[in-house]
Amino acid sequence: MKLNLLAAATTILLGTAMTGPAQAQEETVDFEGERIELIVPFKAGGATDVYGRFFAGKLSEHLPGNPTVIVSNIPGAGGMPGANQFEARAEPDGTTLIAMTVSTQLNWLFEDPAAQFQLKEWRPLILTPQREVALVHTDTGATGPQDIEALQDVELLYADHSVRGLSIFRLLGFDGLGLTVTPVWGVSGGPARIAVERGEITLAFASSAAYRKDYSAMVENGTVVPIFSYGDLDADGNIVRDATFPDLPTYLEVYEQINGTELSGPQRELYEMHLQFTGASKSLFLPANTPDAVYDAYVKAIQAILDDPAYAEENAQFFGSHLQAVGDQAQSNLNQALGLNEDLKSYLADWLQEKYDLKL
Secondary structure (H helix, E strand, C coil): CCEEEEEEECEECCCCCCECCCCCCEEECCCCCCCCEEEECCCCCCCHHHHHHHHHHHHHHHHCCEEEEEEEEECCCHHHHHHHHHHHCCCCCCCCEEEEEEEHHHHHHHCCCCCCCCCHHHEEEEEECCCCEEEEEEECCCCCCHHHHHHCCCCEEEECCCCCCCCCCCCCHHHCCCCEEEECCCCHHHHHHHHHCCCCCEEEEEEEEHHHHHHHHHHHHCCEEEEEEECCEEECCECCCCCCCCCCCCCHHHHHHHHHCCCCHHHHHHHHHHHHHCCCCEEEECCCCCCCCCCCCCCCHHHHHHHHHHHHHHHHHHHHCCCCCCCHHHHHHHHCCCCHHHHHHHHHHHHHHHHHHHHH
16 A cells, blocks of 8 residues: 655745745555455355455445455454454554454453454444344234333243343343343354244344344234334434334333333443444444554545445445444444443443343
8 A cells, every 4th residue: 555645845945944844744545556355254155244245346446546355254253263363463554454243342342352352442434233123922912012011021032142242231121121031042043033933032133134134024924023123323313213113112212111211320321332332233444553544545435335326226225224334423433332331341240140140
């Protein structure tokens, strides 16, 4: 990657040394002839791989100098090996970036010893949301959001691979609604969906993409019913109903309906953190210490991809109607998502120990 230095004009006085702002320089970025590696820390064909490949070819078109962008899959261990390799060997010159998913970010947040990378120091380019909806099996007797309070008398079974992920935020939310939820660990993805379909699991969460792909048919045939969404953020950062589920109340609405008061305190902070993480379901990062000129060139290229009418249909199919955070907004949102201070961590750890006898 070449940085061309365009020196500002200098004034040379007769018979004197150079004076004035001779040091003023502006950097321009040119990737001509470069080979850029986009690391995907998962196997080929998965959702994060599809996300990375969506951007790879288009970045070749929109980055200055039209470099070749290749995808390198480094699968295994929830994305840790790929993220660790990115941390260890990515130079801050724009020739390496990484596609991430929320589960890997949460492994870092909850201090998984396998996470040997410094996520908070990386430079986020774009955060792509996949908002969530809660569904229950109709065997519970529920027919819609109006039955949530009646579900307080039903033991609900919920499945996921581990508590160290979005599940901890979901379980805290269920508790705030007075629901009795028994988690079943080690079951996720396709097996969890099949268990829901069979009625073996009675409470599920689905991203908007997973809902369209896996759960909408179950809603149509009366197997499950959506009861609330976690909501979305508008352009001003206000929590609003998810446009994918405009008729569903948000968690905030349901909480106030059941408890007669607005969500507040640590529960509110953790809810908003959860919302920021679902807003970063998929993401692209450059390494720490990447110069602003390089970072800005990437941000400009990504915004051009999102704005290009030639990709409008493909963008809508892939990203849906949720607003994506790019550049400075991505950094701001990520800071909030990763804002698990010691007080919040202690609150969450104490609640998890008391409620489920689990350690954070």
